[in-house]
Amino acid sequence: QVQLVQSGAEVKKPGASVKVSCKASGYRFTTYYMHFVRQAPGQGLEWMGFINPSDGSTTYAQKFQGRVIMTRDTSTSTVYMEVRSLRSEDTAIYYCARDHHGSSGDYFPFLYWGQGTLVTVST
Amino acid sequence: QSALTQPASVSGSLGQSITISCTGTSSDVGSYDLVSWYQQHPGKAPKVMVYEVNRRPSGVSNRFSGSKSGNTASLTISGLQAEDEADYYCCLYVGNRVFGGGTKLTVL
Numbered sequence: 001q002v003q004l005v006q007s008g009a010e011v012k013k014p015g016a017s018v019k020v021s022c023k024a025s026g027y028r029f030t031t032y033y034m035h036f037v038r039q040a041p042g043q044g045l046e047w048m049g050f051i052n053p054s055d056g057s058t059t060y061a062q063k064f065q066g067r068v069i070m071t072r073d074t075s076t077s078t079v080y081m082e083v084r085s086l087r088s089e090d091t092a093i094y095y096c097a098r099d100h101h102g103s104s105g106d107y108f109p110f111l112y113w114g115q116g117t118l119v120t121v122s123t
Numbered sequence: 124q125s126a127l128t129q130p131a132s133v134s135g136s137l138g139q140s141i142t143i144s145c146t147g148t149s150s151d152v153g154s155y156d157l158v159s160w161y162q163q164h165p166g167k168a169p170k171v172m173v174y175e176v177n178r179r180p181s182g183v184s185n186r187f188s189g190s191k192s193g194n195t196a197s198l199t200i201s202g203l204q205a206e207d208e209a210d211y212y213c214c215l216y217v218g219n220r221v222f223g224g225g226t227k228l229t230v231l
Contacts, residue, residue, distance in 0.1 A: 035220070037222075043225075044210075044222060044224050044225035045161070045169065045212050047219070047222060059219065061219060095168060100171075106178075108159055108174030108175065108180065109159055109171070109174070109214065109216045109220065110161065110169065111180065113169065114168070115168065
């Protein structure tokens with residue numbers, strides 16, 4: 001079965017960087033894009049972008065361009081999401097998520113989710 | 124793409140039906156049937172309930188249904204149950220993705 005297992009909680013100071021990992025299992029890693037979604041405390045879901053694990057190409061939401069970098073390691077089936085120049089507003093739970101592609105052709109977004117990684121930015 | 128607009132909260136009594144709206148523009152929601160809905164309980168990851176406006180993934184109760192009219196997509200939950208109390212988000216998935224602001228459903 002598809003599993004996405006994320007790295008543990010982080011506490012960072014403003015201006016620092018954080019790197020969240022998402023290890024995939026139960027399917028062929030390079031076949032499906034991996035997305036990242038974040039959720040600030042008490043707030044809604046915010047899509048950040050995705051990476052194509054096959055070739056490492058990325059697409060970021062405009063808000064995060066220049067400050068977020070997504071990479072992958074195909075040898076360990078792991079995707080990484082780094083946020084640079086952290087500020088207090090980046091305090092959030094960060095999720096990796098994958099779409100569903102059924103054998104009968106059905107497709108829909110965000111069926112599979114990691115457990116979330118809490119990133120706290122504080123002095 | 125701008126965030127989609129949802130009401131901050133809705134409420135309904137056990138057994139009743141409620142509808143949550145998700146409003147975009149003629150360029151996004153109005154032009155594509157690629158709208159999905161997610162249910163999120165506190166401390167949990169979201170769960171997809173509806174996709175392509177009105178299709179349900181396997182295992183999702185038929186009490187959940189979706190529709191669209193013009194620039195507004197809607198999620199209807201019939202026969203409200205206590206466990207339906209949660210936050211609900213719509214999402215447009217045309218190329219990039221964009222979520223609605225979320226709606227808190229209270230079951231009275």
